[in-house]
Amino acid sequence: MSPKGIKILRPDDDDRLVELTRTEETLRATAHQQEAVAHLGQQALAGAPVSELIDAAVALVARVLEVDFSCVLELRAPSRTLVLRAGVGWREGSVGRTVLPATPDTHAGYVLRSPGAVVVEDLAAETRFGSAPLLDVHGVVSGLSVIIHGKERPFGILGAHSARRRAFTSHDVHFLQAAASVLATAIDRATAEEALRRSEEHFRSLIENALDIVTVVGEDGTFQYASPSVERLLGYRPGELLQRNAFQFVHPDDLPVVAEALARAIKDPAAAQMEAFRFRHRNGGWRALEAIGQARVGPDGRARLIVNSRDVTERNRQDRALRESKERLRTVIAGAPLVLFSFDRNGTFTLAEGRGLDALGVRPGQLVGQSVFQLYADLPQALADVRRALAGEAFSSVVEVYGIVFEASYTPIRDRDGSLAGVIGVGTDITERRKAEEALRRSEESSRALVQHATYGIYRSSPEGRFLAVNPALVKLLGYPSEDALLAVDMARDVYADPAERPQVIARFDHSDAVQGVDVTWKRWDGRKILVRLSGRAVRRRDGSIDCFETLAEDVTERRALEEQLRQSQKMEAIGQLTGGIAHDFNNLLTIILANAELIARALPTDRSDAQADLRDVISAALRGRVMVKELLGFARRSSLNLTAVDLSGVLADLSGMLRRILPADVEIVTAGDEGLPEVRADLHATEQILFNLVTNARDAMPNGGVLRIETRRVHLTDEQRASGGATHDGDFVCLAVEDTGVGMDEQTRQRIFEPFFTTKPVGRGTGLGLATVYGLVRQHGGSIEVDSEPGKGTRVRVYFPAAEVAATPLQRTSGPQQARGGSETILLVEDDDQLRRATKRVLEDAGYQVLTAADGQEALDVLRQQGEGIRLVVSDLVMPRLGGRALHDQARREGRAMPFLFASGYSDGDRSGRAPLDPSLPFLFKPWTPNDLLNKVRELLDANT
Numbered sequence: 001m002s003p004k005g006i007k008i009l010r011p012d013d014d015d016r017l018v019e020l021t022r023t024e025e026t027l028r029a030t031a032h033q034q035e036a037v038a039h040l041g042q043q044a045l046a047g048a049p050v051s052e053l054i055d056a057a058v059a060l061v062a063r064v065l066e067v068d069f070s071c072v073l074e075l076r077a078p079s080r081t082l083v084l085r086a087g088v089g090w091r092e093g094s095v096g097r098t099v100l101p102a103t104p105d106t107h108a109g110y111v112l113r114s115p116g117a118v119v120v121e122d123l124a125a126e127t128r129f130g131s132a133p134l135l136d137v138h139g140v141v142s143g144l145s146v147i148i149h150g151k152e153r154p155f156g157i158l159g160a161h162s163a164r165r166r167a168f169t170s171h172d173v174h175f176l177q178a179a180a181s182v183l184a185t186a187i188d189r190a191t192a193e194e195a196l197r198r199s200e201e202h203f204r205s206l207i208e209n210a211l212d213i214v215t216v217v218g219e220d221g222t223f224q225y226a227s228p229s230v231e232r233l234l235g236y237r238p239g240e241l242l243q244r245n246a247f248q249f250v251h252p253d254d255l256p257v258v259a260e261a262l263a264r265a266i267k268d269p270a271a272a273q274m275e276a277f278r279f280r281h282r283n284g285g286w287r288a289l290e291a292i293g294q295a296r297v298g299p300d301g302r303a304r305l306i307v308n309s310r311d312v313t314e315r316n317r318q319d320r321a322l323r324e325s326k327e328r329l330r331t332v333i334a335g336a337p338l339v340l341f342s343f344d345r346n347g348t349f350t351l352a353e354g355r356g357l358d359a360l361g362v363r364p365g366q367l368v369g370q371s372v373f374q375l376y377a378d379l380p381q382a383l384a385d386v387r388r389a390l391a392g393e394a395f396s397s398v399v400e401v402y403g404i405v406f407e408a409s410y411t412p413i414r415d416r417d418g419s420l421a422g423v424i425g426v427g428t429d430i431t432e433r434r435k436a437e438e439a440l441r442r443s444e445e446s447s448r449a450l451v452q453h454a455t456y457g458i459y460r461s462s463p464e465g466r467f468l469a470v471n472p473a474l475v476k477l478l479g480y481p482s483e484d485a486l487l488a489v490d491m492a493r494d495v496y497a498d499p500a501e502r503p504q505v506i507a508r509f510d511h512s513d514a515v516q517g518v519d520v521t522w523k524r525w526d527g528r529k530i531l532v533r534l535s536g537r538a539v540r541r542r543d544g545s546i547d548c549f550e551t552l553a554e555d556v557t558e559r560r561a562l563e564e565q566l567r568q569s570q571k572m573e574a575i576g577q578l579t580g581g582i583a584h585d586f587n588n589l590l591t592i593i594l595a596n597a598e599l600i601a602r603a604l605p606t607d608r609s610d611a612q613a614d615l616r617d618v619i620s621a622a623l624r625g626r627v628m629v630k631e632l633l634g635f636a637r638r639s640s641l642n643l644t645a646v647d648l649s650g651v652l653a654d655l656s657g658m659l660r661r662i663l664p665a666d667v668e669i670v671t672a673g674d675e676g677l678p679e680v681r682a683d684l685h686a687t688e689q690i691l692f693n694l695v696t697n698a699r700d701a702m703p704n705g706g707v708l709r710i711e712t713r714r715v716h717l718t719d720e721q722r723a724s725g726g727a728t729h730d731g732d733f734v735c736l737a738v739e740d741t742g743v744g745m746d747e748q749t750r751q752r753i754f755e756p757f758f759t760t761k762p763v764g765r766g767t768g769l770g771l772a773t774v775y776g777l778v779r780q781h782g783g784s785i786e787v788d789s790e791p792g793k794g795t796r797v798r799v800y801f802p803a804a805e806v807a808a809t810p811l812q813r814t815s816g817p818q819q820a821r822g823g824s825e826t827i828l829l830v831e832d833d834d835q836l837r838r839a840t841k842r843v844l845e846d847a848g849y850q851v852l853t854a855a856d857g858q859e860a861l862d863v864l865r866q867q868g869e870g871i872r873l874v875v876s877d878l879v880m881p882r883l884g885g886r887a888l889h890d891q892a893r894r895e896g897r898a899m900p901f902l903f904a905s906g907y908s909d910g911d912r913s914g915r916a917p918l919d920p921s922l923p924f925l926f927k928p929w930t931p932n933d934l935l936n937k938v939r940e941l942l943d944a945n946t
Contacts, residue, residue: 033175036064040179044186053186054086057179061160062088065172069138069161072183073100073108075154082108082156090138100134107132111145111157117173118145122165135161144168148180151188158183213309217293219266219302221245233311235282251278251286261293266303269295276312288313339406339427342413345420347372347386356429359404376401385410389423398430403442405431457532457553463546465491465502477532477555479524497521497529509538509546519556531557587906588833590928593622595839598931602846622928643781645679645804646687648712648734655688659695666705673712680734680801686777687801693774694738694797701742701795709739717784717800727784729802739796745789753787774799820935822847825942826867829853830860830876830888831904840875843931844938857883861891868897873942875934878905889922900941904929 040060044053054072062070071087084090084098102109110129111118120126120143123135135143143161147154158180160172213233216225222245226238250258254277261275272294278286293307339356343349352367367375376382385397389410396409406427413421451458457474461467467487478495480486492499501520508515514537522532536551601615652671660669680687691710698708715735717727727733745753754775778785782802789795827849831837837853844851852867854860857880864871874892876885883891889901904925925937 030171033064033171033178036060037175037178037182040182044182048186050187050190051086054183057158057183058086058088061158061176061179064175065144065160065168067160067166068163069140069143069159071134071159071161072148072156073159074156075102075112077153084134085156090134094134098134105130107135107145108157111159112147112154114147116146117177119143119168119173120145121167139163141165142168144172144176146173146177146180148187149184151191155184155187213289213311215241215246215307215309217246217262217305217307219262219295219304221247221262224304234279234287249280251280254278262305265293265295265305269297269303279309287311288316337429339429340425341367341427342422342424343372343386344422345390347390349375350422351424354427356406356427359429359431360402386423389425390420392420402446403431404429457555459551459553461491461549461551463506463549467491468548474553477524477530477553478522479526479528481525485525495522497523505534509549513538513540530555531560585906587927588836590622592833592835592839594619594928594930595836595843595934597622599839599842599846642683642685643681644684646682646684646801647677647679648687648736648801649673649677651684651687651691652710652712655691659691662692662696663699663708664705667699667702668705668707670707670709671711672709674714677712677714677734678732678803681804682781682801683777686781690774690777690799691736691738693771694799697771698738698740698742698795701740701744703743706741706794709737711735711737711739713737714803715800722784727782727800727802729782731805732803733783733800734803736799736801737796738799739794741794744791744793744795746791750787750789820847820932821939822849822935823939823942824848824850825872826850826852826870827938828860828863828871828874830855830857830874830880830885832856832877832880840934843934844875847935847938849938856880857885857888857891860888864892864895864897868899871899872945873900873902873938875902875904875938878903900945902937902941 040053040057043056048056058070058072061067067089069087069089071090072085073082074085075082080102082100082102084095084100087095090098100106100108102112104110104113107118107120107126107129123132123141123143126132132140138161140161141163142165143159145157145159148156148158158176160168160176213230214225214227215223215230218224222243223241224243226236226241228238230241231237247255247258257275258277261273264271265273272292274290274292276288276290279289281287288311289309290312291307291309293305295303295305297303337355339354340351341349341353342351349367349370349372352362353364357364357366372386373383376386379399379401381397382399382401385395385399385408388395389412392412392414394409394411396407398405398407400406407430408425408427410423410425412423415421451471454471454473457477458471459467459474460469467489470483470486472483475483475486478486480489489495492502496502498521505515505518505520508518514535516535518534520532520534521529523529533554533556534551535554536549538546539548539550541547597615597618601612601619604611604615606612652673656669656671663669695708695710702708713735715733717733721727722729753771755772775785778799778801783800785800786798787795788798827844829837829840829844829851831840831853832855834855837855841851841853852863852871854863857876859882860874860876861883864874874888876888878885885901885903885905889903892899892901900923902923902925904927906927923937923941925934
């Protein structure tokens with residue numbers, strides 16, 4: 001036992017004490033390093049300048065790591081060099097002046113390429129790099145270096161070096177990296193702050209020295225900022241405007257446009273808004289401003305409008321003064337017997353004013369934009385003068401222009417660089433009265449030029465019927481090879497299709513010296529007949545006898561054909577409107593028949609088979625009537641179309657089997673189509689109906705068999721084709737052509753084929769609605785239709801469908817009718833037809849529903865206001881007296897009633913008042929409906945709103 005208080009140490013205890021001592025020293029060193037880094041970080045957080053922070057860092061590194069040297073090498077990226085920015089222990093004058101290469105074979109270049117810290121234990125034995133100029137000259141043996149990372153590139157290197165060999169621990173590495181990290185953060189922050197400061201100074205300098213006014217306006221119109229220039233331009237100190245509403249300073253007449261511009265800017269922050277308005281100056285006057293502004297939405301979600309305003313008061317005043325000065329000058333020139341003119345270097349008139357123009361028959365400014373060379377094309381002396389002036393010569397000259405003699409002076413105008421910009425000149429009318437013969441000669445020459453260049457045929461003829469003079473347009477109109485050939489003909493025999501027609505025209509001059517708009521039929525040199533409209537006068541001798549006729553002839557053949565097409569289109573439109581109105585009223589009658597027939601059928605005992613059969617005949621006849629009405633509405637273009645993207649080639653392929661079944665065996669079907677046809681914008685069922693009707697007509701035209709050819713191809717219609725066919729679409733079309741080898745038709749029949757109920761088939765073989773329906777459906781699609789036919793040569797029908805611009809989901813075919821189900825809900829029935837209202841009420845009540853009725857929309861509103869809580873559905877006609885179905889629906893919605901509406905009408909597009917079509921999302925039942933149709937639709941709506 002050891003004496004009390006005395007501990008005997010064994011040899012292994014000595015080792016543990018040594019280790020413990022080392023650990024304590026390491027912990028103290030680490031704590032000291034951490035404390036040093038924390039102190040450096042506090043300096044950085046306190047906002048110490050970067051240069052002071054770098055100096056503090058190198059001193060701290062040298063002291064904490066107990067090294068002879070420490071440094072910060074700053075990288076200069078463009079030259080790939082480093083400069084000794086700060087350091088401890090280096091020779092005097094080295095800091096700030098020593099520049100080192102950063103090439104890969106140097107110590108500094110190696111550190112910059114290394115991912116972590118670089119430790120050098122013995123510089124003389126180092127093989128990782130070739131040279132270390134700064135370290136060699138200072139006798140460095142060992143060292144530790146880390147990169148000072150920047151946001152975009154390294155800032156440089158932080159190093160600690162010793163003149164004696166020593167080892168650097170991981171704690172030393174962590175300490176140096178932590179110090180480098182603090183420097184990097186401080187440098188990045190200082191760089192960003194400096195960039196922000198410079199940007200703010202630049203922006204502030206621009207704003208404070210700008211000629212324009214820069215303001216920031218809140219979305220409520222209050223000023224939140226005003227640049228100093230506002231005091232110079234408008235008299236207000238910037239502080240006087242802050243938190244005041246901008247609209248207080250805007251002229252009352254300009255408030256609407258300024259408010260609208262502010263609203264547009266807030267609605268669309270991405271778009272700049274420009275406006276001109278008047279702003280009240282501090283002295284009470286008004287200044288004209290042009291402003292451009294754009295909204296910016298802040299973090300709080302509120303918009304602020306940055307506005308740049310320019311005072312244009314003086315510019316506007318100068319513009320007004322310039323306009324007034326020009327007007328005064330124009331007035332002076334207009335009153336003087338001279339012409340002030342100018343033209344540019346290309347010889348294009350830029351000015352032509354003065355009363356002297358009156359002698360030329362030219363209005364002031366009329367020549368502006370015309371070429372001098374074209375105007376003076378027949379005036380060699382005038383052209384020579386123009387060329388002299390454009391060569392830069394100033395001179396005066398006497399020139400004759402279209403019989404008017406001017407004394408003209410020319411003065412070149414030059415740009416700042418001395419190049420010729422144009423010519424300005426003054427011409428004074430010095431024309432003496434010319435002899436009548438000279439004036440007459442010139443007048444005749446002018447008239448002859450006018451006649452020769454006219455687009456209409458102009459001629460002079462003798463009372464005996466010979467051409468005395470003709471212009472080129474008349475030679476072209478009649479198709480003669482030359483003017484001499486036309487002068488040799490006899491008008492009555494060789495020009496008039498009916499020789500007796502010319503004396504009738506000549507007889508008109510017995511009571512008048514002039515005739516206007518007389519239509520006659522002429523024949524061209526090739527024998528083709530044309531329709532010509534004549535207007536002319538008789539030139540009489542002193543004794544009153546006719547010396548000759550001067551006549552203007554216009555070919556109106558094409559115009560007459562277009563007028564005929566227009567009359568035919570208008571006739572078809574009128575028939576369509578009449579047909580649509582009849583069909584609408586007939587729909588109501590069919591609905592009553594179908595509804596009451598169903599009610600009677602349900603009430604009849606099952607053993608009354610004969611009566612049941614009779615009712616089935618009534619219902620069948622009504623349903624056939626419904627089909628006929630649908631065809632009528634198709635012709636009248638009042639049927640509802642569901643326009644989707646339809647592949648005509650696909651439709652033809654799908655229906656080929658069915659077409660084959662409806663055609664006799666002796667009719668051969670040939671189909672053809674272009675590859676890659678675009679889809680058309682059409683109703684699938686209407687397209688099928690068009691094809692069936694055309695094929696059926698072709699079949700009936702070939703009683704002894706033949707060939708039916710159906711083809712599809714892409715076409716582009718000219719403006720004339722679209723106008724004549726009535727097409728409303730501007731783009732490409734897809735043509736569906738149906739051609740047969742049948743009996744054909746004459747022109748009189750062809751002109752009537754689209755009239756409803758017109759047919760060439762025997763009694764009982766056709767309704768006369770087939771092609772009328774095709775015509776109506778094609779026009780409703782915005783397309784057009786053409787028919788070519790001759791007796792014995794078959795018929796070719798071409799239907800043009802507008803090509804679809806974008807593909808759409810094809811129409812899905814629906815399944816068969818569903819079995820009607822009843823219910824017990826309360827329904828409000830609104831129908832102005834008493835019979836139809838009673839029948840509809842019975843159908844609904846037989847199905848178990850509670851039915852309230854109203855004869856019009858106003859009466860229905862009263863019922864809704866009294867018993868609206870229990871009503872689950874409103875079934876309403878669209879067209880009614882006092883208040884229609886659409887207005888009833890809108891008023892019910894305004895009163896907060898949310899029950900569904902089911903509209904019914906004989907027109908699928910709503911009423912005939914010219915209003916927009918009914919919203920497609922609203923439920924609609926087309927008349928005539930069957931009880932099953934009505935009950936299924938009612939049940940569907942009630943179930944959907946349960």
